[in-house]
Amino acid sequence: AALRHGSGWPRSGGIRGGTAMDLFGDLRRMNKRQLYYQVLNFAMIVSSALMIWKGLIVVTGSESPIVVVLSGSMEPAFHRGDLLFLTNFHDDPIRAGEIVVFKVEGRDIPIVHRVIKVHERGNGNIKFLTKGDNNEVDDRGLYKEGQNWLEKKDVVGRARGFLPYVGMVTIIMNDYPKFKYALLAVMGAYVLLKREA
Amino acid sequence: LRKNVEDFTGPRERSDLGFVTFDITADILNGKNGLQPFWNKNTLSIFDWNVKQLFLYLSAEYSTKNNALNQVVLWDKIMLRGDNPRLYLKDMKSKYFFFDDGNGLKGNRNITLTLSWNVVPNAGILPLVTGSGHVSVPFPDTYETTKSY
Secondary structure, three states: OOOOOOOOOOOOOOOOOOHHHHHHHHHHHOOHHHHHHHHHHHHHHHHHHHHHHHHHHHHHOOOOOEEEOOOOOOOOOOOOOOEEEEEOOOOOOOOOOOEEEEEOOOOOOEEEEEEEEEEEOOOOOEEEEEEOOOOOOOHHHOOOOOOOOEEHHHEEEEEEEEEOOOOHHHHHHHHOHHHHHHHHHHHHHHHHHOOOO | OEEEEEEEEEEEOOEEEEEEEEEEEEEOOOHHHOOOOOOOOOOOOOOOOOEEEEEEEEEEEEOOOOOOEEEEEEEEEEEEOOOOOEEEEEEEEOOOOEEOOOOOOOOOOOEEEEEEEEEEEOOEEOOEEEEEEEEEEOOOOOOOOOOOO
Protein backbone atom coordinates (compact mmCIF):
# COMPACT_ATOMS: atom_id res chain seq x y z
CA ALA A 1 0.00 0.00 0.00
CA ALA A 2 2.83 2.37 0.83
CA LEU A 3 4.30 2.17 -2.67
CA ARG A 4 1.29 3.54 -4.49
CA HIS A 5 1.00 6.83 -2.70
CA GLY A 6 4.68 7.57 -2.23
CA SER A 7 6.24 10.78 -3.47
CA GLY A 8 8.47 10.97 -6.44
CA TRP A 9 6.10 9.02 -8.63
CA PRO A 10 7.20 9.91 -12.15
CA ARG A 11 4.46 11.73 -13.97
CA SER A 12 4.75 12.41 -17.64
CA GLY A 13 2.64 14.94 -19.42
CA GLY A 14 -0.46 14.09 -21.29
CA ILE A 15 -3.44 12.03 -20.20
CA ARG A 16 -3.67 11.30 -16.54
CA GLY A 17 -6.18 9.71 -14.27
CA GLY A 18 -8.23 6.58 -14.73
CA THR A 19 -7.34 3.12 -13.53
CA ALA A 20 -5.63 2.06 -16.75
CA MET A 21 -2.98 4.76 -16.42
CA ASP A 22 -2.51 3.84 -12.78
CA LEU A 23 -1.89 0.25 -13.78
CA PHE A 24 0.70 1.19 -16.37
CA GLY A 25 2.29 3.43 -13.79
CA ASP A 26 2.52 0.52 -11.43
CA LEU A 27 4.03 -1.65 -14.14
CA ARG A 28 6.79 0.84 -14.78
CA ARG A 29 7.43 1.16 -11.08
CA MET A 30 7.94 -2.52 -10.46
CA ASN A 31 11.52 -3.52 -10.39
CA LYS A 32 12.77 -6.64 -12.06
CA ARG A 33 12.50 -8.78 -8.94
CA GLN A 34 8.87 -8.03 -8.42
CA LEU A 35 8.17 -8.78 -12.05
CA TYR A 36 9.82 -12.18 -11.81
CA TYR A 37 7.89 -12.85 -8.62
CA GLN A 38 4.62 -12.03 -10.29
CA VAL A 39 5.43 -14.17 -13.30
CA LEU A 40 6.35 -17.10 -11.09
CA ASN A 41 3.13 -16.65 -9.18
CA PHE A 42 1.24 -16.78 -12.43
CA ALA A 43 3.15 -19.87 -13.57
CA MET A 44 2.33 -21.60 -10.31
CA ILE A 45 -1.36 -20.98 -10.78
CA VAL A 46 -1.26 -22.33 -14.32
CA SER A 47 0.72 -25.39 -13.23
CA SER A 48 -1.67 -26.14 -10.41
CA ALA A 49 -4.60 -25.95 -12.76
CA LEU A 50 -2.89 -28.30 -15.19
CA MET A 51 -2.01 -30.69 -12.38
CA ILE A 52 -5.60 -30.82 -11.22
CA TRP A 53 -6.76 -31.54 -14.74
CA LYS A 54 -4.18 -34.28 -15.28
CA GLY A 55 -5.03 -35.70 -11.89
CA LEU A 56 -8.67 -35.93 -12.92
CA ILE A 57 -7.67 -37.70 -16.11
CA VAL A 58 -5.76 -40.30 -14.11
CA VAL A 59 -8.41 -40.77 -11.46
CA THR A 60 -11.31 -41.15 -13.86
CA GLY A 61 -9.46 -43.04 -16.56
CA SER A 62 -10.98 -40.79 -19.18
CA GLU A 63 -9.00 -38.58 -21.55
CA SER A 64 -11.61 -35.88 -21.08
CA PRO A 65 -13.27 -36.22 -17.69
CA ILE A 66 -15.40 -33.12 -18.03
CA VAL A 67 -17.31 -32.39 -21.22
CA VAL A 68 -19.87 -29.85 -22.34
CA VAL A 69 -23.05 -30.96 -24.10
CA LEU A 70 -23.11 -29.35 -27.52
CA SER A 71 -26.39 -30.48 -29.05
CA GLY A 72 -29.97 -31.05 -28.09
CA SER A 73 -30.00 -34.72 -28.99
CA MET A 74 -30.33 -35.84 -25.40
CA GLU A 75 -33.11 -33.52 -24.36
CA PRO A 76 -34.96 -33.23 -22.08
CA ALA A 77 -32.29 -34.82 -19.91
CA PHE A 78 -29.35 -32.73 -21.11
CA HIS A 79 -29.37 -29.41 -22.87
CA ARG A 80 -26.72 -27.50 -24.78
CA GLY A 81 -24.37 -26.02 -22.24
CA ASP A 82 -24.72 -28.66 -19.55
CA LEU A 83 -21.59 -30.08 -18.01
CA LEU A 84 -21.01 -33.84 -17.77
CA PHE A 85 -18.58 -35.69 -15.50
CA LEU A 86 -17.21 -38.89 -16.97
CA THR A 87 -15.40 -41.98 -15.83
CA ASN A 88 -13.85 -44.59 -18.05
CA PHE A 89 -12.75 -47.47 -15.88
CA HIS A 90 -11.38 -50.35 -17.85
CA ASP A 91 -13.28 -52.97 -15.88
CA ASP A 92 -16.65 -51.30 -16.23
CA PRO A 93 -18.55 -53.12 -18.93
CA ILE A 94 -20.73 -51.22 -21.38
CA ARG A 95 -24.38 -51.94 -20.66
CA ALA A 96 -27.64 -50.96 -22.28
CA GLY A 97 -29.12 -47.78 -20.85
CA GLU A 98 -25.81 -46.18 -20.00
CA ILE A 99 -24.99 -42.73 -21.27
CA VAL A 100 -21.67 -42.77 -23.06
CA VAL A 101 -19.53 -40.12 -24.63
CA PHE A 102 -17.79 -41.40 -27.72
CA LYS A 103 -15.76 -40.16 -30.64
CA VAL A 104 -16.31 -41.32 -34.17
CA GLU A 105 -13.08 -42.30 -35.85
CA GLY A 106 -11.75 -39.35 -37.78
CA ARG A 107 -13.91 -36.78 -36.05
CA ASP A 108 -12.85 -34.60 -33.19
CA ILE A 109 -16.18 -33.84 -31.63
CA PRO A 110 -17.36 -36.23 -28.92
CA ILE A 111 -21.01 -37.25 -28.90
CA VAL A 112 -23.15 -37.92 -25.85
CA HIS A 113 -25.81 -40.58 -26.41
CA ARG A 114 -27.32 -43.63 -24.78
CA VAL A 115 -26.42 -47.27 -25.42
CA ILE A 116 -29.37 -49.20 -26.80
CA LYS A 117 -27.80 -52.44 -27.98
CA VAL A 118 -24.91 -54.47 -26.64
CA HIS A 119 -23.35 -57.64 -27.99
CA GLU A 120 -20.48 -58.99 -25.97
CA ARG A 121 -18.35 -62.00 -26.80
CA GLY A 122 -16.96 -64.33 -24.23
CA ASN A 123 -13.48 -62.87 -24.63
CA GLY A 124 -14.62 -59.44 -23.49
CA ASN A 125 -14.98 -57.96 -26.97
CA ILE A 126 -17.95 -55.63 -26.90
CA LYS A 127 -19.76 -53.93 -29.73
CA PHE A 128 -22.63 -51.59 -29.10
CA LEU A 129 -25.07 -49.20 -30.73
CA THR A 130 -26.09 -45.78 -29.47
CA LYS A 131 -28.97 -43.38 -29.97
CA GLY A 132 -29.76 -39.92 -28.74
CA ASP A 133 -32.87 -39.81 -26.55
CA ASN A 134 -34.25 -36.98 -28.61
CA ASN A 135 -33.45 -38.54 -31.99
CA GLU A 136 -35.84 -40.66 -33.98
CA VAL A 137 -33.19 -43.02 -35.30
CA ASP A 138 -30.07 -44.66 -33.95
CA ASP A 139 -26.60 -43.32 -34.53
CA ARG A 140 -25.58 -45.52 -37.45
CA GLY A 141 -25.82 -42.46 -39.67
CA LEU A 142 -23.23 -40.72 -37.50
CA TYR A 143 -20.70 -43.50 -37.49
CA LYS A 144 -17.97 -43.86 -40.07
CA GLU A 145 -18.88 -45.07 -43.53
CA GLY A 146 -19.56 -48.79 -43.24
CA GLN A 147 -19.27 -48.79 -39.48
CA ASN A 148 -22.28 -50.34 -37.77
CA TRP A 149 -21.11 -50.64 -34.19
CA LEU A 150 -19.02 -48.84 -31.65
CA GLU A 151 -16.30 -50.45 -29.61
CA LYS A 152 -14.70 -49.77 -26.28
CA LYS A 153 -11.87 -47.90 -27.90
CA ASP A 154 -14.29 -45.28 -29.24
CA VAL A 155 -15.52 -44.45 -25.76
CA VAL A 156 -14.26 -41.32 -24.03
CA GLY A 157 -16.21 -42.10 -20.89
CA ARG A 158 -19.49 -42.85 -19.21
CA ALA A 159 -21.58 -40.02 -17.80
CA ARG A 160 -21.74 -40.33 -14.05
CA GLY A 161 -22.85 -36.89 -12.95
CA PHE A 162 -23.95 -33.61 -14.40
CA LEU A 163 -24.35 -29.93 -13.74
CA PRO A 164 -26.75 -27.82 -15.77
CA TYR A 165 -25.81 -24.57 -17.57
CA VAL A 166 -22.24 -24.36 -16.27
CA GLY A 167 -20.75 -25.37 -19.62
CA MET A 168 -22.34 -22.39 -21.38
CA VAL A 169 -19.20 -20.38 -20.71
CA THR A 170 -17.21 -22.70 -22.95
CA ILE A 171 -19.75 -22.47 -25.72
CA ILE A 172 -19.81 -18.67 -25.55
CA MET A 173 -16.03 -18.56 -25.65
CA ASN A 174 -16.06 -20.80 -28.68
CA ASP A 175 -18.66 -18.85 -30.58
CA TYR A 176 -17.31 -15.44 -29.69
CA PRO A 177 -13.51 -15.66 -29.63
CA LYS A 178 -13.19 -11.95 -28.82
CA PHE A 179 -14.87 -12.70 -25.53
CA LYS A 180 -12.30 -15.40 -24.86
CA TYR A 181 -9.36 -13.10 -25.52
CA ALA A 182 -10.87 -10.33 -23.44
CA LEU A 183 -11.37 -12.73 -20.55
CA LEU A 184 -7.82 -14.03 -20.82
CA ALA A 185 -6.41 -10.53 -21.00
CA VAL A 186 -8.31 -9.45 -17.91
CA MET A 187 -7.26 -12.57 -16.02
CA GLY A 188 -3.64 -12.15 -17.08
CA ALA A 189 -3.57 -8.50 -16.08
CA TYR A 190 -5.14 -9.25 -12.73
CA VAL A 191 -2.72 -12.01 -11.88
CA LEU A 192 0.35 -10.11 -13.00
CA LEU A 193 -0.52 -6.97 -11.11
CA LYS A 194 -2.03 -8.41 -7.98
CA ARG A 195 -0.02 -7.37 -4.99
CA GLU A 196 0.22 -9.40 -1.85
CA ALA A 197 0.01 -6.84 0.92
CA LEU B 1 -43.64 -55.25 -11.59
CA ARG B 2 -45.09 -57.71 -14.06
CA LYS B 3 -44.78 -58.39 -17.74
CA ASN B 4 -46.52 -60.86 -19.99
CA VAL B 5 -45.40 -61.50 -23.48
CA GLU B 6 -46.03 -63.36 -26.66
CA ASP B 7 -43.57 -63.56 -29.43
CA PHE B 8 -42.34 -64.96 -32.67
CA THR B 9 -39.27 -64.62 -34.80
CA GLY B 10 -38.46 -64.04 -38.42
CA PRO B 11 -35.16 -64.02 -40.29
CA ARG B 12 -34.22 -60.77 -41.98
CA GLU B 13 -31.19 -60.88 -44.19
CA ARG B 14 -28.87 -62.94 -42.08
CA SER B 15 -29.86 -61.95 -38.58
CA ASP B 16 -32.75 -63.06 -36.47
CA LEU B 17 -35.42 -60.51 -35.82
CA GLY B 18 -37.65 -61.03 -32.84
CA PHE B 19 -41.07 -59.61 -32.24
CA VAL B 20 -42.30 -59.17 -28.73
CA THR B 21 -45.54 -57.78 -27.42
CA PHE B 22 -45.73 -57.01 -23.78
CA ASP B 23 -47.68 -55.51 -20.95
CA ILE B 24 -45.99 -53.46 -18.30
CA THR B 25 -47.40 -52.92 -14.88
CA ALA B 26 -45.04 -50.96 -12.75
CA ASP B 27 -45.05 -48.82 -9.74
CA ILE B 28 -41.88 -46.85 -9.51
CA LEU B 29 -41.13 -46.59 -5.84
CA ASN B 30 -37.90 -45.48 -4.33
CA GLY B 31 -35.76 -48.59 -4.47
CA LYS B 32 -34.03 -47.84 -1.22
CA ASN B 33 -37.13 -47.47 0.85
CA GLY B 34 -39.46 -50.20 -0.29
CA LEU B 35 -41.54 -49.80 2.80
CA GLN B 36 -43.51 -46.83 1.54
CA PRO B 37 -47.12 -47.35 2.51
CA PHE B 38 -49.14 -48.10 -0.61
CA TRP B 39 -51.99 -45.81 0.35
CA ASN B 40 -49.72 -42.81 0.44
CA LYS B 41 -50.37 -41.90 -3.20
CA ASN B 42 -49.05 -38.39 -2.79
CA THR B 43 -45.60 -39.59 -1.92
CA LEU B 44 -43.84 -39.73 -5.25
CA SER B 45 -40.79 -40.85 -3.39
CA ILE B 46 -38.53 -41.36 -6.35
CA PHE B 47 -39.31 -37.88 -7.62
CA ASP B 48 -37.68 -35.82 -4.92
CA TRP B 49 -36.64 -32.17 -5.35
CA ASN B 50 -33.52 -33.13 -7.25
CA VAL B 51 -35.05 -35.49 -9.77
CA LYS B 52 -35.82 -33.92 -13.13
CA GLN B 53 -36.96 -37.02 -14.96
CA LEU B 54 -36.64 -40.77 -15.24
CA PHE B 55 -35.59 -42.40 -18.47
CA LEU B 56 -37.24 -45.81 -18.44
CA TYR B 57 -36.26 -48.60 -20.74
CA LEU B 58 -37.21 -52.20 -21.24
CA SER B 59 -34.21 -54.31 -22.18
CA ALA B 60 -33.96 -57.89 -23.30
CA GLU B 61 -30.90 -59.76 -22.11
CA TYR B 62 -29.84 -63.14 -23.40
CA SER B 63 -26.87 -65.20 -24.51
CA THR B 64 -26.25 -66.84 -27.78
CA LYS B 65 -23.69 -69.10 -29.36
CA ASN B 66 -21.87 -66.12 -30.86
CA ASN B 67 -22.11 -63.73 -27.99
CA ALA B 68 -21.91 -64.44 -24.28
CA LEU B 69 -24.05 -61.43 -23.46
CA ASN B 70 -26.54 -59.50 -25.51
CA GLN B 71 -28.67 -56.60 -24.43
CA VAL B 72 -31.23 -54.95 -26.66
CA VAL B 73 -33.43 -52.07 -25.60
CA LEU B 74 -36.91 -52.76 -26.88
CA TRP B 75 -38.78 -49.78 -25.60
CA ASP B 76 -38.17 -46.60 -23.68
CA LYS B 77 -40.11 -43.75 -22.17
CA ILE B 78 -39.30 -40.49 -20.53
CA MET B 79 -41.15 -39.89 -17.30
CA LEU B 80 -40.96 -36.29 -16.18
CA ARG B 81 -41.40 -35.08 -12.64
CA GLY B 82 -45.09 -34.73 -12.18
CA ASP B 83 -46.06 -37.60 -14.47
CA ASN B 84 -47.94 -40.51 -13.03
CA PRO B 85 -45.38 -42.88 -11.56
CA ARG B 86 -47.64 -45.85 -12.11
CA LEU B 87 -47.38 -47.51 -15.48
CA TYR B 88 -50.14 -49.65 -16.81
CA LEU B 89 -49.44 -50.44 -20.43
CA LYS B 90 -50.94 -53.28 -22.38
CA ASP B 91 -50.17 -54.83 -25.72
CA MET B 92 -47.16 -52.68 -26.37
CA LYS B 93 -45.04 -53.41 -29.38
CA SER B 94 -41.32 -52.93 -29.16
CA LYS B 95 -40.24 -49.48 -30.28
CA TYR B 96 -37.00 -50.69 -31.78
CA PHE B 97 -36.24 -53.63 -33.99
CA PHE B 98 -35.09 -56.59 -31.97
CA PHE B 99 -32.27 -57.75 -34.20
CA ASP B 100 -29.83 -60.29 -32.95
CA ASP B 101 -26.23 -60.23 -34.02
CA GLY B 102 -26.55 -63.51 -35.83
CA ASN B 103 -29.13 -66.22 -35.46
CA GLY B 104 -29.30 -66.54 -31.74
CA LEU B 105 -33.00 -65.91 -31.21
CA LYS B 106 -34.30 -69.01 -32.87
CA GLY B 107 -35.00 -71.57 -30.21
CA ASN B 108 -33.54 -69.41 -27.51
CA ARG B 109 -35.46 -70.32 -24.41
CA ASN B 110 -34.18 -67.72 -22.08
CA ILE B 111 -34.60 -64.08 -22.96
CA THR B 112 -34.95 -61.98 -19.86
CA LEU B 113 -36.89 -58.75 -20.05
CA THR B 114 -36.11 -56.20 -17.37
CA LEU B 115 -37.37 -52.69 -16.78
CA SER B 116 -34.69 -50.24 -15.69
CA TRP B 117 -34.40 -46.52 -15.44
CA ASN B 118 -31.88 -43.75 -15.44
CA VAL B 119 -32.50 -41.13 -12.78
CA VAL B 120 -31.70 -37.70 -14.22
CA PRO B 121 -31.21 -35.18 -11.41
CA ASN B 122 -31.40 -31.42 -11.64
CA ALA B 123 -27.73 -31.57 -10.77
CA GLY B 124 -25.60 -34.40 -9.47
CA ILE B 125 -25.05 -38.10 -9.95
CA LEU B 126 -26.75 -40.10 -12.71
CA PRO B 127 -27.63 -43.52 -11.33
CA LEU B 128 -29.04 -46.45 -13.26
CA VAL B 129 -31.60 -48.44 -11.35
CA THR B 130 -32.95 -51.85 -12.28
CA GLY B 131 -36.50 -52.59 -11.33
CA SER B 132 -37.26 -55.68 -9.35
CA GLY B 133 -39.12 -58.34 -11.22
CA HIS B 134 -38.32 -59.60 -14.63
CA VAL B 135 -39.83 -61.96 -17.10
CA SER B 136 -38.28 -64.77 -19.03
CA VAL B 137 -39.38 -65.18 -22.59
CA PRO B 138 -38.71 -68.16 -24.82
CA PHE B 139 -38.52 -67.81 -28.57
CA PRO B 140 -39.93 -70.57 -30.76
CA ASP B 141 -37.78 -72.95 -32.73
CA THR B 142 -39.14 -72.00 -36.08
CA TYR B 143 -39.39 -68.84 -38.02
CA GLU B 144 -42.71 -67.30 -38.86
CA THR B 145 -42.99 -65.72 -42.22
CA THR B 146 -46.66 -64.99 -42.45
CA LYS B 147 -47.53 -63.01 -39.35
CA SER B 148 -47.62 -59.30 -39.86
CA TYR B 149 -46.47 -57.01 -37.12
